[in-house]
Amino acid sequence: MTDARATGVLKQVKERLREVIIGPKYDLLIEPLEIESITGNRVTLVGGGQKQVEWLQEEFGSRLNEAFSAALGELVEVVVKPSEVIPDQSSPLDPFTSLGALAATARGQARPLLNPRFTFENFVVGPSNQFCYSAAKAVAERPGFAYNPLFVYADVGLGKTHILHSIGHRTLELHPEYRVIFVTSEKFTSDFIEKVRTGRMNEFHQRYRQCDLLLIDDIQFIAGKVETQMEFFHTFMSLVDAGKQIVVTADLPPQELKNIEARLLSRFGSGLLVDIGPPEAETRLAILQKKAELEGRKVAPEILAFVAENVRSNIRELEGALIRLLAFSDFSGAKLTIEAARRVLADFVKGQSGYRYISMEQIIDAVCEVFRVDHNLLMGRDRRKKVADARMIAMYLGRKRTNLTLAQIGEEVGGRDHSTVSHGVTKIAQAMDEDPYLQQMVQRVIRKLF
Ligand code: ADP
Ligand code: MG
DSSP: OOHHHHHHHHHHHHHHHHHHSOHHHIIIIITTOEEEEEETTEEEEEOSOHHHHHHHHHHHHHHHHHHHHHHHTSOOEEEEEOOSSOOOTTOTTOTTOOHHHHHHHHTTOOOOOOOTTOSSTTOOOOTTTHHHHHHHHHHHHSTTTSOSSEEEEOOTTSSHHHHHHHHHHHHHHHOTTOOEEEEEHHHHHHHHHHHHHTTOHHHHHHHHHSOSEEEEEOGGGGTTOHHHHHHHHHHHHHHHHTTOEEEEEESSOGGGOOSSOHHHHHHHHHSEEEEOOOOOHHHHHHHHHHHHHHTTOOOOHHHHHHHHHHOOSOHHHHHHHHHHHHHHHHHHOOOOOHHHHHHHTHHHHHHHHTSSOOOHHHHHHHHHHHHTOOHHHHHTTOOOHHHHHHHHHHHHHHHHHSOOOHHHHHHHTTSOOHHHHHHHHHHHHHHHHHOHHHHHHHHHHHHHHO
């Protein structure tokens, strides 16, 4: 593609996005973007620092994909890279830096990576999550006093990570001098392995044992990792002994977590256990209203009601459905009617109300086709990334689109146990949040199925 054509495409995309992304977000995230290359169906953009790029991918990743796909007339994947010169992240002008984090930076501490959108203010409260919300607020306001640990469990997409970040934000607002760490159990594990390998365990201890609030996400991924669990146990005990707060999330309650040391599970159980259930109709509607408001969009109440009625599984999908509708109306220019919504959300709607029964076999076939993976490899023990990913995507879709239990899904995907399936489902849900390309591929499988 010529430079002139690329420039034209970029201009067109920016013009479109300017209409839908309001004010400062546009100036901050979209305006600086430049095209680095367009090869095959991959568009590589550069612009902004690491933080901007993360925010951009998270909030507008799918929109960028749609905008470029529309401008180029074919389905493309957009990748954004930070510009070479990374702006000083601790500069007071950095809009991502909360006051507390600034204070922490001033003392030379690393800031926790908290998503600016995941706050208590943006968390819609309803009967399904009221208890969790109250407990989380109590903990955030007086870390180390209320319940220790606070253990939050819920199925994917119901708000665990959101709650965890909210606690971090609130604690830092109230106690700017506190050291807050947010980490997934996988990051904790890789950090541990890395420090052992390089003989820097001191650093590791300093980091994790000298914080005021440790937020650890998706603890189930620590399963089977014996040394890491031992290290985590000691981290845990030393924090609790020092009166520091720990908040843990998982996809299951402690007694159902497999391959995690009993003494660790019993500590988890000794704090406060709270779960988040699937949102009720009213909460779903309220979440959609909030989301539309955050996006700066006006959507007719009957459209929101239609989405709330039809997308019931989890909040991530609920938000995804709304985003898809908004993108549709932006790029088609058509008015959003219930009819249009029904068409755009066909796969969500059908999948949920069970118009059509989808079997695991059909899911596996579709995944193999879209990801070009051999059926036997997927069912077997092959651990290459491509095969393992495809297998986990099949599990994810099984969970989302059939009524089978985790154990039944495992049975159908080459005889795996329920914790393997649960692991795969969460892993893909997480990866989809970060990877618009994966999202698109999964959508492609879904379209094949319905
Ligand atoms: P989990 O970690 O449990 O898989 P997340 O915390 O990532 O789920 O939530 C998925 C999406 O749903 C996020 O975009 C989050 O902001 C949103 N969300 C979850 N719960 C709520 C809520 N109660 N109100 C508003 N948004 C929510
Ligand atoms: Mg999460």
